[in-house]
Amino acid sequence: MRDLLGAEWLKARSQSLLPFLVVGGVVLATVVVLGLVSQGAADVSAGHDTVSNVTDQAVRYWMTMHLFSSLFGAVFVTGEYSSHAISRxxxxxxxxxxxxxxxxxxxxxxxxxxGLITAAAAAASPWIFLPAYGLRPEWTTTTWQVLPGVFAVTVLAAPWGVLVGWICRNQTVAVGLLAVLTMAFEPYLFDLVPAIGKFMLTIAFASLYLDGDPELLSVPAALAVVAAWFAAAWIIARRLLTTRDIT
Structure with missing residues (x-):
């Protein structure tokens, strides 16, 4: 098993799309955080927000990297189907x-x-962006709680993408499904029907990085929901792998 793990780790870090996913995630997170800090600075000047909240937002919205982490996981599996290397x-x-x-x-x-790359960027983000708007970051207990949440969802998204990859097999389908669920369907469902939407995986992730919406689940409840989604996907993915042709 050790040799197999070594071979798969080599495949993982050699993925041709990995650098593009990392750069894409960093660029998107930077754009989002810059927009939030710009608006936050204006709100602070108007007395409608606090510097500590803007600091938290500058850290929190690096959670956008979890989409790219999940895409990596999906490509890691579906790439072998695309290249017809899965049988080997x-x-x-x-x-x-x-x-x-x-x-x-x-x-x-x-x-x-x-996750480590994301956490490092998130931790540095307030000190890079806030001073450009005349604000001095205020790192609080809440900020320390947000940071590990951002790290956790980035880490968890990768094996989630792997499971989706096993289920879908097709790279376009897997990537499209993850993008639509993460960026459109689940957030919109939560906006329309919070009582149901809060049990979606993307929304449960939001509880982990303390998004702050009062409709969200508590962190322990969100962890239970995440575990349930992973367990269901694991069972389905393994069942499909063992019962379907692999070609």
Missing amino acids: SVLLGGGRGRLFTAKALAGTAMGVVL
Whole structure:
């Protein structure tokens, strides 16, 4: 199993799309944070906001990286179907179950790497952007709670993408599904029907980085919902892998 894990980790860090996903995530997060800080500075000047809240927002909205982390996970699996290398991977890996587990672990490991990059950027963000608008960051207990939440959702998104990749198999379908669920369907469902939408994975993630919406689940409840989504996806993905042709 150690050799298989090593091989999958090599595949993970050698993904040709990985640099583009990292750069894309950083660019999107930077644009979002800049917009929030600009508006926040205006609100602080008008007495409608606090510097501590703007600081929290500058950290919190690096959570946008979790979309790119999930896309990496999906591509990590579907890329092998696209290149028709999946049969060889199963054969060399010693079986479908072993490959399934190895990809989940390697995907999670890359999620940790992406999470560390995101957490570092998020921590530096207030000190880079707020002074440009004449604000001195105010790092509070809440900020310390937001930061690990941003890290956690970035890490968790990678194995989630892996599971979606196993379920969909097709790269375009998997990437499109993750993008639509994350950026459109789940947020809109939460806006329309919060009592249902708060149980969606993307919205449960929002509880972990303390988005602040009163309709959100508590952190312990959100963790339970995340675990349920992962358990369901794990069962479905493994079942489909073991019962369908792999070609």
